[in-house]
Each structure stands twice: as C-alpha cells, then as structure tokens.
Amino acid sequence: MQDSLCHGPFHCRAKIDTSATRSSGHIWVFSTAGAMETLQNDQRIWPNVWLRSIFTEEGETGWRTCGKQKAPETYGHAINQLSVMSLFLVNLYNQDAELRKQEIENRSLTENVTEYINQHYADSLTIDQLAEQFFVSKYHLMHEFSQKTGTSVYRYLMQQRLHAVCDLLERGTVPNEAYLLCGFKDYANFYRAFRSAYGQSPREYARAHRIAAEEPTAPDA
Template identity: 40%
Template structure:
C-alpha cells in the first residue's frame, strides 16, 4: 500500500481502518493531526515519532498511541535498505471507541504524559497475534459468511486486550522521550486555557521568556508556530463543542475567539466548512 493511501489528515467516516505497511525509503511526513485516534504497532525500522512536542526513539513491538487532534509526525531513516519501516496501523473513530468504552489507553496517555507503550514480550505477542487475525479477516471478509462481522469482533477483541494491558501494566508506558520541558509546559497551558488570552505577549510573560525565543523554540520542537498551534486547537475545540450541541456563537466565545466573523473565516480555512455546516 502506498504512503499516500494512509497519509490523510482530517476525517474517518468508518469505525476503523487497518493497515499493514512497509517502507524502505526515508519518510518525513509534515506535522499534522487527525480527526480520529490512531494506534501503531512498530514491527521494524529506525523510526521515531514526535507527538505534541515529545520525541520517541522506537523499538520493535512498541505501541504508539496518537489521540485525535494531537499534532504529530513520524520520521523514518532508511538503513541501507536493511531495516525497512514495517508497522501495523489502526485508525479508530473516536465515537466508536467511546461507544464500547475502549478509550482508557488513550486517556492514560494524557494522564501520565507518555504516548508509547512497551509491554513484556508475552503481552506484545498476544496483541500482535490479534492484529494478524484482523489482517487475515480482511483478506476474506467478502467471501466468508458474516465476514465483516467477524472482522469487527476481532477488532474489538484486540482493542479490549490492548486496553486491559495498558491498565494493568503501569510500567508499560515509556518515559524515554526527548523534549523541551518549557515547550511541553506551554502546550499544556494552551490546551487547558483555550478560552483565555493566549497572545504571544501573554504567553511569553506567563513563562518568563523572550517572545522571540519562545516562538523560535516552539516552532523548532513542534513544527507549528505558536499562533498556528493556538488557532488550530481552538478551531478543533469549537468543532467538538458544536458537535455536542453548543450553538456556534457560544462555541466561538468558549474557544477564545473575540468575534464570530473571524472565527467563521478561520473555521472555514482550517476545516473547509462553515461552523453552521457542522453535522451534529
């Protein structure tokens, strides 16, 4: 499967999508986010993942969790063709996970500030076997009796096992990430205060930094300017509010925009639709 088939930004109209992908050429996808949650199992390759300012050097059988709206990018450096980047990826609709109570692992990433899980071999193998079963299901689901249902059951079974492992294996979440503590603090502050004053000057004062130094370091660590990061997070927050039934005018203010016209323009520019066109 070609990279362009899965390098998508935005929406997932199904409950889940499954990919098993191998690459042997360098990959440096730009920073981006998705409207869905993502679970990756690394099988091979010199690869690192950068998620919300944290950079992880990954090992075979590491699991990477990317929450919806988290800004992230993978970086793969080919090793003379000897270590191909081999991984299994599950795109997971947030509402699908919520419906079945399977968001615990993703919630835990936020709670303990780590996006990579490294289980004991017996647990990793059990979950991997479940993923292989899903892959085999997909090959025959249009030919077998109740094939699509069988695939769905195996997806749910694998997610149950994964969540159970994340809950019980407290030490599985690795803290081995490279990051700038100040940038992480800024990211956390922004996400907790989207309705408040988040101008460059206000943030620089709050964190006792030169605004030029803050902007330079933030861009270097996240790939986003501070202004772009704040704007995109506010739009995504407003969209979530609107989808939950909050009037667009109220969502505009709750997300930190001062007037509806600028909010509407930014919303259209980022998501391609007007706030009034969001489906509830």
C-alpha cells in the first residue's frame, strides 16, 4: 500500500487501503471487503462515522454506501469527518498515480509514448508535456525514442496526424475541417507537411480518392 498518508500523527496499517476510520487521532485504511467486519467489531473505532468507500473485488471497482451512527451535530464533529474523508481521498489519488507510474515502468518508454500519441495526436502535444506524462526528461525521451524507432517524437506525431487527415479526406471531410480535427493549428504548415509527405495537395488527394470511390467495379464473370 501507499505511505503517502503516513506522516505526523497519522499512521497506516499494513495491507489496508480502501476504507477508513479514525480513533485517537489515527487513521486506519482498509483494502478488502472483509476488513469492514474488523471495522464494525473494533471497539476503538470513531463512534460517529465509518466509511465504506471504494472497494476492489475480483478486479471490479465500485462503491459501498456510507454507514453512520447517530452523532452530535456540532461544527467540530463535521470538521473531523471532513478531515478523515479528505485524507482518504488524497490517499486514493496518490495510489492511482503510483499504480499508473508502475504500469509505465513495466513497459518500455517508447511503447508507452507511441501508444499515448496514437490516442492523443489531436491534442496540443509537446515534447515537454510527453516527458512530464512519463516521468522522464525531454532529452532522455527524445534520445530513447529515436534509438528505438529510427525517427523523432515530432516526426512520429506528424505522421499520425497526417494519416488521420487522410482517413478523414477519404471519407469526405473537407481539408479545411480535417486538419483542425487532427491536431494541426495552422493550415499553411499542414499544407506543406501534407504535400511533402504525399506529393499532392490535400484537395488533390481528396479528389483522387473520391473519383476512385465513384468508379464502377467490374461485374463478376
């Protein structure tokens, strides 16, 4: 489990991470549905509220409802409840970030970056953003990517955008709309990149594929 909550007066019990309770200024965080029985049978738990929040069972994530005992409606009591829930949610956020980082580390950097670009080529991606996304310096990212793929991150991104534009042109989208849908911000730069890659303008490409699509196919003999 995470150690992110284990600072100052707060302590985390090992192997426990998704439901929370409070006693004498300490936080206990539980990971299994079975841990709820421990919560309900533990005489030390905070008597006013316990949380049955996100739980994981057989790979599925869901929500348990909050169970509450009648509590005095005081401002201090409400603040204490909010403090526990806030710390709990911070812990979940940190766990999610750590899991994502571990997943990234289990695959090669190039695999992760290419997959991310394939899914986000229409966004305003930069080298700095990609480096931050994958917890590396931009110089390491550029070197590693070019070593594994033989091309730069920028050129790979441009290729994916141009392929996406071609797909839209073949389906009838006009060039003035297609380039914007695929992450290009300036038509002049897009036009130059397209002509350099395909030897014709976007309109010529669209026209050629439209004519090809309209040509009748030969009947079967």
